[in-house]
Amino acid sequence: MQSYEIGLYVFMLAAFLGFELVKKVSPLLHTPLMSLSNAISAIAVVGAILVTGQKDASEMTKWLGFAAVICASLNVFAGYLITDRMLKMFKKREPAQTGNDK
Amino acid sequence: MIETILPVIYLLASAGFILAVKWMNHPATARRGVIIGEIGMVLAVVGTILGVEANYSLIFLGLGIGAAIGIPLAYKTPMTAVPQLTALSHAFGAVASALIGTAEFYEKAPTGFTMAALGTETFLGFLTTTASIIAFAKLQELMPGRPLTYPGQNFMSLGTAAAAVILVAMMVFGTPAPWMFPVFIALSLAFGILLVIPIGGADMPTVIALLNSYAGVAAAAMGFVLDNRLLIIAGALNGAAGLILSIIMCKAMNRSFFNVLFGAFGQVAAGAAGKVEARPVRSASPEDAASILENAQSVIIIPGYGMAVAQAQHKVRELYDILTKKGCEVRFAIHPVAGRMPGHMNVLLAEADIPYDKLLEMDEINGDFPNTDVALVIGANDVVNPLARTDKISPIYGTPILDADKARTVMVIKRSMGVGFAGIDNELYYMPKTQMLFGDAKGFVAGIVKELQGGH
Numbered sequence: 314m315q316s317y318e319i320g321l322y323v324f325m326l327a328a329f330l331g332f333e334l335v336k337k338v339s340p341l342l343h344t345p346l347m348s349l350s351n352a353i354s355a356i357a358v359v360g361a362i363l364v365t366g367q368k369d370a371s372e373m374t375k376w377l378g379f380a381a382v383i384c385a386s387l388n389v390f391a392g393y394l395i396t397d398r399m400l401k402m403f404k405k406r407e408p409a410q411t412g413n414d415k
Numbered sequence: 416m417i418e419t420i421l422p423v424i425y426l427l428a429s430a431g432f433i434l435a436v437k438w439m440n441h442p443a444t445a446r447r448g449v450i451i452g453e454i455g456m457v458l459a460v461v462g463t464i465l466g467v468e469a470n471y472s473l474i475f476l477g478l479g480i481g482a483a484i485g486i487p488l489a490y491k492t493p494m495t496a497v498p499q500l501t502a503l504s505h506a507f508g509a510v511a512s513a514l515i516g517t518a519e520f521y522e523k524a525p526t527g528f529t530m531a532a533l534g535t536e537t538f539l540g541f542l543t544t545t546a547s548i549i550a551f552a553k554l555q556e557l558m559p560g561r562p563l564t565y566p567g568q569n570f571m572s573l574g575t576a577a578a579a580v581i582l583v584a585m586m587v588f589g590t591p592a593p594w595m596f597p598v599f600i601a602l603s604l605a606f607g608i609l610l611v612i613p614i615g616g617a618d619m620p621t622v623i624a625l626l627n628s629y630a631g632v633a634a635a636a637m638g639f640v641l642d643n644r645l646l647i648i649a650g651a652l653n654g655a656a657g658l659i660l661s662i663i664m665c666k667a668m669n670r671s672f673f674n675v676l677f678g679a680f681g682q683v684a685a686g687a688a689g690k691v692e693a694r695p696v697r698s699a700s701p702e703d704a705a706s707i708l709e710n711a712q713s714v715i716i717i718p719g720y721g722m723a724v725a726q727a728q729h730k731v732r733e734l735y736d737i738l739t740k741k742g743c744e745v746r747f748a749i750h751p752v753a754g755r756m757p758g759h760m761n762v763l764l765a766e767a768d769i770p771y772d773k774l775l776e777m778d779e780i781n782g783d784f785p786n787t788d789v790a791l792v793i794g795a796n797d798v799v800n801p802l803a804r805t806d807k808i809s810p811i812y813g814t815p816i817l818d819a820d821k822a823r824t825v826m827v828i829k830r831s832m833g834v835g836f837a838g839i840d841n842e843l844y845y846m847p848k849t850q851m852l853f854g855d856a857k858g859f860v861a862g863i864v865k866e867l868q869g870g871h
Contacts, residue, residue, distance in 0.1 A: 317528050320639050320647055327648040330433065331655025337440040340751060340776050343660060343758030344497060346439050347627050351504050353432045353452055354634040354653035357511045358481075359463045360641050362474050364515050366467025370522070377518035379473050385511035386481025387488075388504050389456055394489030395500065397449045402494075402765040403442040405772055 345399045352392025358385035417465045424462035425645040431455025432649050436656065442771055459645060494766040495723055498623065498755040499554040505626045506547035512633040513540025513603075519640055520596055527587065532639035534583030538603045539633040545607030547626050553616060554755055560616035569677045572609040579603050610676065617720070617797070619755045621664040621675045628657025660757045667751035667777075669803075669814040696832070699850040701862030704826055707850070708734075709867065711788035711824075713744045715780065717817055718760050719753050721794015721829070725856035731793065732767035733864045746773050748780045748817050750798040781818045790822035792843075794829070794856050800841045809839055825849040828859050 338346050364370070365378030431451045438448030464474060492500045516537035519525065525533055552558040579602040582595055614622050635650025637643075665672055699707075708714065716735075722728060738745045747769065753760045761774050784790060792799055799819040803811045819825055820843050827844060829851065844851060852859050 316642050317532075317639060320642070320644065323644050324635055324639075324647050324651050327651035328655050331436065331652040332659060334433070334436045334440070334652075335656045335659045338436075339441065340663075340749070340758060341761045341771055341774060342439055342442060342445060343663075344501075344756060344762045345445065345758070346436075346656060347501060347624065347660065347757060348497075348504070349435060349439060349449065349452060350631065350653040350656040351501070351508060351627060352456075353435060353649050354631045355508055355511075356428075356432070356456065356459060356646055356649040357508060357515070357634045357637060358478075359459050360515050360634075360637045360643065360646055361477070361511055362460070362463045362467060363641060363643070364518050364522075365470050365474055365477070366464075367522075368468040370470065374518040374522045375470060375473060377514045378470075379477050381511040381514040381518075382474055382477030383480045383484075384507040384514070386478045387485040388481075388508050388511070389460075390482050390485030391489045391500070391504060392485075393449060393453050393456070394486060395492065395497070397446060398489065399494075399497070399762055399765070400442070400446045400449065402762070402768075403445070403771045404765070404768065405442070405770055 341403070342400075345396050348392055348399070349396045352389060352396060355385050355388035355392055358382060358389055361385050417462070421462050421466050424458050425643075428455035428459040428462075429645055429648045431458070432652060436652055494762055495726055496555075497762060498619065498759060499551050501756060502547045502551040502554055502623055502626070505623070505630045506544050506551065508630040509540045509543035509547065509626075509633055511540075512630070512637050513537050513544060515637055516540060516640065517596075517600070524591075525640070529640055530587045531583070532636045534587065534599075536633050536636035536640060537600065538579055538583065539629045539636065541600055541603035542607035542610065543626050543629040543633060545604045546611045546622075547607075547630075549608055549611040550619065550622055550626065553611070554619065562613045562615040564613050568609075568613055572606065572677070575602055575606045575609055579606060613677075614675070616755065617752070618668075618675050620752050620757050620759070621661050621668070621672075623756045624657050624660035624664055625672075625676075626657070628654050628661060631655075631657055664752055664757060667815060669811070694845050696844050696851045697847075697849065698853055699826070701852070701859060702866050704850065704852055704859075705863045705866030707824060707826065708738060708743075708789060708791075708863065709741075711738070711743055713746075713787045714738060714789045714791060715746050715748050715784065715787050715819075715822065717748045717750070717790060717792045717795050717799060717819055718764065719750075719793065719795025719798065720755060721796075722856050723754055723759065723763055723794070725794065725858075727793065727857035727860055728763045728767040730857050730860040730864060731764070732769055734860055734867075735769060735773075737864060737867045746775055746780065746783075748777065748819075749774055750777055750795065750817055753795060753798060777815060777817055784818040784821040787822045789824045789826060790819040792819055792825070792827040792829075793860070796829070796841055797839075799843055800839070802839065802842050811839065819843060820846060823848065826852055828852045828854065828856050830855065 361381035435448040435452030438444040582599040631653025638646030801820045803814040
C-alpha cells in the first residue's frame with residue numbers, strides 16, 4: 314500500500330474517532346473545546362519546523378517556514394493557555410468566600 | 416538515532432491529542448485533557464527539532480516570537496473577547512498551513528496526489544485566513560456586524576471558488592504555468608472575504624465553528640503533503656470537532672449550512688420587520704422587578720448576547736447570590752446559539768463564578784418552565800420567541816426555543832422595543848404575564864440587586 318493510501322485510512326479513522334469523541338462533549342464546554350482543538354491543530358508547527366529545517370532549503374522556503382513557525386507556535390501557546398484559563402473558571406460548587414460578603 | 420524513535424514520539428503525541436479531546440467531555444476531567452495535550456505537543460516539537468538538519472536559530476527565533484505574542488494574548492484577553500481571539504487564532508493556524516503549502520509548492524514542484532493535497536491545504540488555508548480576519552473585524556466591531564450584501568453576491572462568491580478549484584485541477588492534471596499558483600492564491604484569499612462579508616453577527620457561532628473545521632482540514636492536508644501522520648490525525652480531530660459544532664449550531668437555528676453561508680438571513684427577513692406595529696406592553700421598574708423576585712421560589716435566567724455586550728455577568732452573579740440566599744432556586748437556561756460562539760454564555764457565567772451545574776441546556780430545562788415562578792430574560796430575543804412554534808410563515812418557524820413563555824411570570828430586560836436579529840416581532844413581550852424592564856442589562860440588574868439588598 315502506498316504511503317498516501319495509508320494516510321487516507323488514518324485520516325478517515327481519526328475523523329470518525331473525532332466525531333464520536335466530540336459528540337460526547339457537554340455544550341457547557343463548547344468554547345474551551347474549540348480553543349483546545351485549535352491548539353491541537355497548531356501541530357502544524359511541526360510541519361513548519363520540518364520545512365524550515367531542510368538542509369537545502371531555498372531562501373524563500375526558509376522565510377516562509379519562519380513565518381509559519383511564528384504563526385503556528387503563537388497558536389500553540391495561546392491555545393493551550395487560554396483553554397486552561399477558561400477551564401479553571403468552571404467550578405461545581407460555590408467558592409468558599411461567598412459566605413463572607415455580608 | 417532520532418530517526419528511529421521519532422515515529423514512536425509521534426505515535427505518543429497522537430495518543431495524547433486523542434485523550435485530550437476525550438477528556439474534554441466533562442468539566443471534571445477537562446483540565447487533565449489540556450495537560451495531556453500539552454505533553455503531546457512538547458514531545459512532537461522537541462522530537463521534530465532534534466530531527467532537522469539546518470536553520471536552528473531561525474526555528475528557535477520563530478518559536479520565541481510565537482511565545483512572546485501568544486502567552487500575553489492568552490492571559491490578557493478578557494473573557495468577553497474570547498470569540499474575537501478564537502477567530503484570530505483560526506487565522507494564524509490557517510496562514511501557517513497556507514505558507515508551508517506555498518513553500519512546498521516552489522520547493523518540490525509536486526504532481527498528482529501530492530499536488531491535490533497541497534491545493535486543498537493552501538485553498539483552505541488562505542480562505543480561512545481572510546475569512547477569519549473578517550469574522551474578527553465583525554466581532555471586534557471594526558466592521559459593521561450586519562450582513563453586507565450586493566446584487567449577484569452568491570454568483571460572485573461561488574464563481575471565485577470555482578475558478579480556484581479549476582486552477583488546482585489544471586495544476587494536478589497538467590503542468591503548472593508560472594502564473595497559475597499566484598492567481599490561485601489571490602482567488603483563495605478573495606473567496607474567504609466574500610464568504611464572510613454577507614454573514615451577520617448572530618450567525619457567527621456557525622461561521623466560527625466552520626472556520627475552525629477548515630483550519631483543521633488544512634493542517635491534515637499538510638500532513639499528506641509532508642507525509643506526516645501526526646499532522647493528519649491532529650488535523651482530522653480538529654476538522655471533526657469544528658464540523659460537529661457547526662452542525663449543532665445550524666440545528667439550533669433550524670437552518671442549513673447553505674442557508675447560513677449564502678442566505679444573508681438578516682437581509683431577507685428585513686421585509687418582515689415592516690409589519691411590526693406598536694402594541695401596548697407592560698413595563699416595570701427595578702423596584703417592581705425586585706418585589707416579584709422577592710416572592711419567587713424558582714427563577715430561570717435566560718442570558719443572551721445582550722448580557723455579554725453589557726458585561727452584566729458579574730451583576731447577574733450578585734443577583735444569583737441574593738436570591739439563592741433567600742432560598743430561591745436559581746438556574747440558567749442556555750440556548751445553543753446564545754452569544755457569538757458555541758458555549759459563549761457558559762464561559763462568561765463561569766467567569767462570574769456561577770457553578771456549572773446551574774447552567775442547563777435547552778433540552779434539560781424546557782420541561783421545568785411551567786413550574787417556574789419567574790423567567791428572567793437578559794439580552795436574549797429570538798431564542799425565546801414563541802412565534803417559532805406557531806407562525807408557519809415566520810422566518811424563525813421551527814427553530815427550537817426556550818419555553819420562557821410557559822413560566823408563571825416573564826420579565827425581559829431589554830434596551831428598547833427594537834426587533835432582534837431575525838427582524839421580527841416577539842410575541843413574548845405582549846403577553847399579559849410579561850413585564851418589560853427597559854434599560855441597560857448591567858444597570859438594570861444592579862438596580863434590582865440594590866432593591867433586594869435594601870429590603871434588609
